[in-house]
Amino acid sequence: MTDTELYRQLLGLAAPWQVSHIELNITQQQVRVHVTYDFYQAPLLCPECGQAGPYYDLREERTWRHLDSCQFQTFLGAHLPRIQCPTHGVKTIAAPWCEPHSRFTLAFECFAIAVLSATGVQAKAARLLRLSPTQVQVLPKAQTVHDRFPIAQYLADAVDKTRRDENRADENRALAKAGASPLVKSKWLRSPEKLTDKQRALFTALQSHALETSKVWSFKEAFRDFFCAGSVEAGSVEAGSVEAGSVEEGEAFFGNWSEQALALGNKHLTKVAQRLQDHLPGLLAYLCHRTSNAVAEGLNGQIQLIKARARGFRQFAQFRIAILFFLGKLDMNPHKTR
Numbered sequence: 001m002t003d004t005e006l007y008r009q010l011l012g013l014a015a016p017w018q019v020s021h022i023e024l025n026i027t028q029q030q031v032r033v034h035v036t037y038d039f040y041q042a043p044l045l046c047p048e049c050g051q052a053g054p055y056y057d058l059r060e061e062r063t064w065r066h067l068d069s070c071q072f073q074t075f076l077g078a079h080l081p082r083i084q085c086p087t088h089g090v091k092t093i094a095a096p097w098c099e100p101h102s103r104f105t106l107a108f109e110c111f112a113i114a115v116l117s118a119t120g121v122q123a124k125a126a127r128l129l130r131l132s133p134t135q136v137q138v139l140p141k142a143q144t145v146h147d148r149f150p151i152a153q154y155l156a157d158a159v160d161k162t163r164r165d166e167n168r169a170d171e172n173r174a175l176a177k178a179g180a181s182p183l184v185k186s187k188w189l190r191s192p193e194k195l196t197d198k199q200r201a202l203f204t205a206l207q208s209h210a211l212e213t214s215k216v217w218s219f220k221e222a223f224r225d226f227f228c229a230g231s232v233e234a235g236s237v238e239a240g241s242v243e244a245g246s247v248e249e250g251e252a253f254f255g256n257w258s259e260q261a262l263a264l265g266n267k268h269l270t271k272v273a274q275r276l277q278d279h280l281p282g283l284l285a286y287l288c289h290r291t292s293n294a295v296a297e298g299l300n301g302q303i304q305l306i307k308a309r310a311r312g313f314r315q316f317a318q319f320r321i322a323i324l325f326f327l328g329k330l331d332m333n334p335h336k337t338r
């Protein structure tokens, strides 16, 4: 295996992203991995609308801090290409390994947050991660982490708007007059476990009418499973691959969900699906952070144990090596399950 292929696999990069070359700086103990986009393998996609468009130019090289390779600090460097979108103008394409504007890869951010939660002390975390205290401070805040609420709200709005559209249709008005009252707002927006028996019976009857509202509603309900991707119990986990696992599961779930949601052809649901697609990195980061917190609780116990054993360590550097050695799994690349 060549060094470029090794790093391509370690970073979990897929075509059209490629590792062009590796720079090793022994004196500074640093590895620099240069990544390029192969235009012949895939068209450039606009980050706003996902449409393919013509190449515009390459931006100046940017650098992201990644997980260490052995004891070497590892950086990823790339000139991200820009696209000329007919609708949105010149845009830099999205890189799959980071959030927009972040100076760290997603894998590094997950690891850093786990270390931060486990040590509880920013200065210590900074030394373990070989970051400046300022860099550590911006870490968790730097990411847009999406919680359930706004997403549930978008989806509930789509259900409600569809309901209003359908309410205007004549045949449904007739249905409502007949006493079935199918389109009462609250029933559609309520969670099924909160419905009374009577409401549930009515609800089941309504679903058989094949109303568009009930289809949109079922997509809203199905999306809850996104937040269960890669769920873990604190303290019962193998620390290494969990973050990547949840992100991959989440990504796969979202792919299926949005494909089916778009296939329904409901304009309100389509809008939400596209909006969520735009925020997918943030959504996946949410899964990653949530999991990191669970991992961190288990990790903290292990660090305390090493600390107890490490009373003899004079220097923090040795303590750091001990942690990285005993919890070495964390230092491996989280894409290994791919």
Ligand SMILES: [Zn+2]
Residues within 6 Å of the ligand: 046, 047, 048, 049, 050, 051, 085, 086, 087, 088, 089
């Ligand atoms: Zn565009």
